[in-house]
Amino acid sequence: MPPSPEPAPEPAQACWDIRDASLELGGVDGDATLLADLAVPPHRPVARLWQAAPCLVVPHRLSDITLFDHAAARSARRGWPVVTRASGGHAVPLQPGILNLTLAYPAASGWSIDAAYRHLVGILVAALRATGIDARIGEVPGAFCPGRFDLSLGGRKIAGTAQRRRPLPGGGSLVLAHACLLAEGDLAPALAALAAFERELALPALWQPARAATLAGALPPAGLLPPLAAAIRSVLRRTRPPGYMPADHCLRELAHHGRAS
Amino acid sequence: MIPVVIPPDLWEGEAEGAVSAWLFADGDAVRQGDLIAEVMVEKTSYDVTAPASGRLEIRIPAERPFKRGTVIAAIA
Numbered sequence: 001m002p003p004s005p006e007p008a009p010e011p012a013q014a015c016w017d018i019r020d021a022s023l024e025l026g027g028v029d030g031d032a033t034l035l036a037d038l039a040v041p042p043h044r045p046v047a048r049l050w051q052a053a054p055c056l057v058v059p060h061r062l063s064d065i066t067l068f069d070h071a072a073a074r075s076a077r078r079g080w081p082v083v084t085r086a087s088g089g090h091a092v093p094l095q096p097g098i099l100n101l102t103l104a105y106p107a108a109s110g111w112s113i114d115a116a117y118r119h120l121v122g123i124l125v126a127a128l129r130a131t132g133i134d135a136r137i138g139e140v141p142g143a144f145c146p147g148r149f150d151l152s153l154g155g156r157k158i159a160g161t162a163q164r165r166r167p168l169p170g171g172g173s174l175v176l177a178h179a180c181l182l183a184e185g186d187l188a189p190a191l192a193a194l195a196a197f198e199r200e201l202a203l204p205a206l207w208q209p210a211r212a213a214t215l216a217g218a219l220p221p222a223g224l225l226p227p228l229a230a231a232i233r234s235v236l237r238r239t240r241p242p243g244y245m246p247a248d249h250c251l252r253e254l255a256h257h258g259r260a261s
Numbered sequence: 262m263i264p265v266v267i268p269p270d271l272w273e274g275e276a277e278g279a280v281s282a283w284l285f286a287d288g289d290a291v292r293q294g295d296l297i298a299e300v301m302v303e304k305t306s307y308d309v310t311a312p313a314s315g316r317l318e319i320r321i322p323a324e325r326p327f328k329r330g331t332v333i334a335a336i337a
Contacts, residue, residue, distance in 0.1 A: 059306070061281045061299075089304035113272040113305045147304045163305035165271075169294065 016047040016103075016236045028057055028083045028094070034104035035086075035166055035174050045105035045241035049229055052094040054190070056197055059162075060084040062091065071200035080193040087162035087178055090145040093194045097185025097214065099225060101232060103177045105241045106168065111175070117149035117161055119242055120177040124151060124159060127231035131224075133215060135159070143211035144194060151181070156213035158182050175242075183224050184216035263313040265334035267300060267327075271307065277326035278302030280309075280333060287319040291336065298333070311336060 019030075034046055056075055062068060063084055072082040080093070094100070103120060121137050128135045128151075135151040135158060143150065143157035151159035164176040191209040198205070216224055267278060281301040285291055291311040298309040311317070315336040321327050 059301075061301070064282075086306055087304070088301045088306040109268070110270050112270055113303050114274070117303075145304075161304065163303075165305060165307045167268075167308060167310060 014240055015045075016241055017044050018233055018236055019046060019048045028052055028055070028085060031085070031102050031104075031176065031178065034102065035164065035176050038104050038106065038174050039166075043106050045103070047236050048100075048102040048104070049232060050100045050102070051096050051098065051225075052100070054080055054093070054095040054193075056080050056082045056091055056093055056194060057085050058082060058091040059088055060086065062201070065201055067201050071197055074200055075193065075197045078193060078196065080190075080197070082197065085162075087164040087176065089147065089160070089162040091194060091198060092145050092160060092180060093187075093190035094180065095185060095190050097183055097216075097225065098190075099181045099183045099228060099232075101179045101181070103175070103241075105175055106172060107175045107242050108172045111172070111242055113163060113165070114149075116163055116175050116177050116242070120161055120179055121149050121151060121159070123232065123235050123239070124179055124181060126235045127228065128215075130231040130234065131227055140211055142208045144191065144207040144209075146207070151179075153213070153215065156211055158213060158215055181228070182212060182214045183228055184214050187212060187214055262318075263315070263336040264332040265297070265309065265312060265336065266332050267307070267309070267329060269330040272302055272305075272329055275328070276303055277328055278307075279326050280321060280323045281306070283319060283323055285317050287317060289317050291315065291317050300333075302329075309333070 030048060030050060075082050125135055135153055137149060137151060139146050139148050140150055140152045140157040145160050147161055149161045150157050159179055159181040161179045166174045168174065278300050280298050282299045285297050291297055292314045293311055295311045296308055297311050297317060300307045300309055313336045318335045318337055321331065321333040327333065
């Protein structure tokens with residue numbers, strides 16, 4: 001009986017290009033070129049795990065505010081330089097211990113903003129469950145930069161999300177979906193820097209620091225970042241990017257991995 | 262007249278979007294494919310490109326909320 005032929009190699013688009021696995025302080029700049037890179041063949045989806053040195057990251061529309069340059073300069077003098085980003089939402093602090101996951105991939109028409117958020121947080125929920133943490137999806141009233149697809153633990157925000165979308169000429173879009181997970185470290189100075197910056201922009205005070213927490217603040221073990229990053233990579237390796245699968249199949253696959261973890 | 266419409270399946274439910282910035286002024290000439298606006302909805306920034314070349318007619322000003330499927334501009 002002749003041997004079975006070797007299976008055809010999977011196309012590059014079928015799996016994530018996982019970058020920055022060492023969790024070095026890659027910074028916000030690394031996300032800036034992802035969409036442009038994705039527009040060029042082979043269009044391989046990228047999953048980037050990264051941290052940043054202390055900074056405040058703001059949607060670039062805030063830079064149109066008259067007081068922005070003055071407030072940004074004062075924030076930089078306090079040790080919290082201000083960086084603009086392309087995705088939506090509000091200003092957020094970043095620092096070592098806040099683990100960022102950025103997914104960049106092409107998606108077909110019908111892959112809605114909500115579907116992309118469910119996919120993004122599905123990866124995090126599955127990874128957190130694998131480390132024994134059962135996070136809830138939903139807005140946390142009173143937390144900074146609130147969103148319907150935040151993650152919380154014990155009623156306090158532990159992760160936030162945002163997206164950027166660029167339509168493709170033939171239909172569909174390039175998606176950049178970002179989540180920042182408050183894993184460990186002292187949030188108080190970061191939130192104080194954020195509050196001071198927003199006061200200097202004359203923005204209303206709409207959130208309370210106590211509505212957010214790190215995972216390390218809720219759980220005893222220290223050194224959460226390495227096992228969390230490993231769990232996220234494990235989920236990414238076991239699932240396919242949305243652009244390679246029908247939308248509903250992708251979400252079912254994530255739900256299965258979440259239950260199986 | 263070519264309408265500039267945010268894809269009705271871009272987001273779900275009754276959330277409203279808003280143009281955070283028009284990158285051309287009303288009446289400006291635009292080319293097909295030009296990035297003409299940025300829309301913000303559900304903490305997502307969405308690039309709006311011109312579907313055709315012509316003169317831009319803005320129907321929804323920046324910062325005014327609109328529901329999905331709304332014609333936000335037209336190309337004359």
